[in-house]
Amino acid sequence: xxxxxxxxxxxxxxxxxxxxxxxxxxxxxxxxxxxxxxxxxxxxxxxxxxxxxxxxxxxxxxxxxxxxxxxxxxxxxxxxxxxxxxxxxxxxxxxxxxxxxxxxxxxxxxxxxxxxxxxxxxxxxxxxxxxxxxxxxxxxxxxxxxxxxxxxxxxxxxxxxxxxxxxxxxxxxxxxxxxxxxxxxxxxxxxxxxxxxxxxxxxxxxxxxxxxxxxxxxxxxxxxxxxxxxxxxxxxxxxxxxxx
Amino acid sequence: xxxxxxxxxxxxxxxxxxxxxxxxxxxxxxxxxxxxxxxxxxxxxxxxxxxxxxxxxxxxxxxxxxxxxxxxxxxxxxxxxxxxxxxxxxxxxxxxxxxxxxxxxxxxxxxxxxxxxxxxxxxxxxxxxxxxxxxxxxxxxxxxxxxxxxxxxxxxxxxxxxxxxxxxxxxxxxxxxxxxxxxxxxxxxxxxxxxxxxxxxxxxxxxxxxxxxxxxxxxx
Ligand SMILES: Nc1ncnc2c1ncn2[C@@H]1O[C@H](COP(=O)(O)OP(=O)(O)O)[C@@H](O)[C@H]1O
Ligand SMILES: [Mg+2]
Numbered sequence: 001x002x003x004x005x006x007x008x009x010x011x012x013x014x015x016x017x018x019x020x021x022x023x024x025x026x027x028x029x030x031x032x033x034x035x036x037x038x039x040x041x042x043x044x045x046x047x048x049x050x051x052x053x054x055x056x057x058x059x060x061x062x063x064x065x066x067x068x069x070x071x072x073x074x075x076x077x078x079x080x081x082x083x084x085x086x087x088x089x090x091x092x093x094x095x096x097x098x099x100x101x102x103x104x105x106x107x108x109x110x111x112x113x114x115x116x117x118x119x120x121x122x123x124x125x126x127x128x129x130x131x132x133x134x135x136x137x138x139x140x141x142x143x144x145x146x147x148x149x150x151x152x153x154x155x156x157x158x159x160x161x162x163x164x165x166x167x168x169x170x171x172x173x174x175x176x177x178x179x180x181x182x183x184x185x186x187x188x189x190x191x192x193x194x195x196x197x198x199x200x201x202x203x204x205x206x207x208x209x210x211x212x213x214x215x216x217x218x219x220x221x222x223x224x225x226x227x228x229x230x231x232x233x234x235x236x237x238x239x240x241x242x243x244x
Numbered sequence: 245x246x247x248x249x250x251x252x253x254x255x256x257x258x259x260x261x262x263x264x265x266x267x268x269x270x271x272x273x274x275x276x277x278x279x280x281x282x283x284x285x286x287x288x289x290x291x292x293x294x295x296x297x298x299x300x301x302x303x304x305x306x307x308x309x310x311x312x313x314x315x316x317x318x319x320x321x322x323x324x325x326x327x328x329x330x331x332x333x334x335x336x337x338x339x340x341x342x343x344x345x346x347x348x349x350x351x352x353x354x355x356x357x358x359x360x361x362x363x364x365x366x367x368x369x370x371x372x373x374x375x376x377x378x379x380x381x382x383x384x385x386x387x388x389x390x391x392x393x394x395x396x397x398x399x400x401x402x403x404x405x406x407x408x409x410x411x412x413x414x415x416x417x418x419x420x421x422x423x424x425x426x427x428x429x430x431x432x433x434x435x436x437x438x439x440x441x442x443x444x445x446x447x448x449x450x451x452x453x454x455x456x457x458x459x460x461x462x463x464x
Pocket of ligand 2: 044045046166
């Protein structure tokens with residue numbers, strides 16, 4: 001397929017004796033929004049973290065734009081700059097201001113001139129409604145604001161793709177919407193996204209495709225309509241009956 | 245009490261120069277010990293297994309033997325290994341103290357770094373920071389908050405530890421006790437003076453540390 005951006009081939013990940021991923025092959029196309037759903041402990045986070053090599057796969061391959069990035073000599077840092085990631089626990093840098101959180105990587109690793117990085121960061125903050133917080137430290141922000149910050153911190157590197165690992169799971173209910181709306185905007189603007197989420201309504205609305213991961217394998221995948229309206233695999237049916 | 249005052253009037257210059265010795269020896273010990281401790285901590289946390297084992301052995305050896313033994317070892321050993329350097333007793337003893345402190349300091353640094361949330365490493369890596377920048381820009385600045393107070397405690401125990409240098413008649417506070425005692429035979433009185441100086445020094449330091457610690461936690 002010509003518009004493929006990322007592909008995994010028989011991805012396996014063991015932690016000691018525990019086989020967490022048991023051979024996952026998936027292809028993500030440019031501009032596609034893929035939701036990953038499934039029961040807790042099924043390997044969703046591990047799968048996502050293998051995509052930007054926060055975890056080293058035990059075996060199997062990850063290809064980004066046709067390049068095998070799991071081979072020994074691949075430049076992992078350079079590769080990670082092209083893929084943004086947002087975590088459940090925000091992981092904003094508490095020792096820097098909001099603005100510094102965002103400009104850090106562009107200035108250090110892309111050699112973006114400081115002033116240009118600042119302007120771009122301000123534009124991003126404007127976009128997510130955080131411009132007036134630019135000089136605050138993250139401890140002054142609410143959970144929802146921290147998560148919006150972590151999203152623009154990733155976007156500042158102008159990634160070609162974004163990974164989200166349960167971006168709203170640690171948020172109070174009233175803050176979920178503000179974060180989902182930022183992610184929804186990204187999706188509509190053509191960003192390639194893989195998102196692990198328990199927000200089924202959101203997954204249904206924004207996804208082009210849904211992967212159901214359970215016990216370390218993709219048990220079922222398809223359009224949101226197919227997965228949510230007529231799931232085939234018994235474990236998908238069981239899971240959806242519990243969460244919907 | 246009267247005797248103590250008189251002793252102080254007569255010999256305060258000796259005690260003060262002893263205090264000066266203790267201060268600079270402690271300061272140099274902590275500075276060298278920290279530099280060496282950072283290196284050992286990095287080796288200990290690194291990816292190369294033999295290097296890791298070497299660092300662990302270094303730490304265990306220094307923590308598992310008496311410091312006085314280490315002082316003797318360096319005092320006798322260093323001049324033999326490096327005769328060309330013509331090391332003085334003081335230089336040998338300061339080296340030994342610094343090496344000893346480095347074992348404890350490397351563990352302080354390692355614990356401080358390990359206490360930083362794992363998520364910070366992941367976030368820093370995920371935006372594509374190089375290993376060096378992950379450490380210097382994200383992890384270490386946060387670890388410093390854990391490290392500084394413990395390093396202060398290490399300074400206090402180093403100050404007390406330098407008293408062992410008196411065994412080798414290296415100029416410091418405990419040695420000044422020995423000098424005054426042998427000149428006057430007033431052992432208890434000179435010991436009291438030296439004890440008061442040690443106490444005031446360490447008490448002040450630990451109060452300052454308390455302040456620093458509160459400062460650091462407030463900014464969280
Ligand atoms: N670093 C790790 N070390 C050991 N086990 C891990 C580690 N990370 C995840 N696991 C285990 O792998 C399994 C899958 O975890 P995870 O990928 O986080 O699942 P999910 O995100 O679907 O809830 C769980 O049993 C978890 O305990
Ligand atoms: Mg998870």
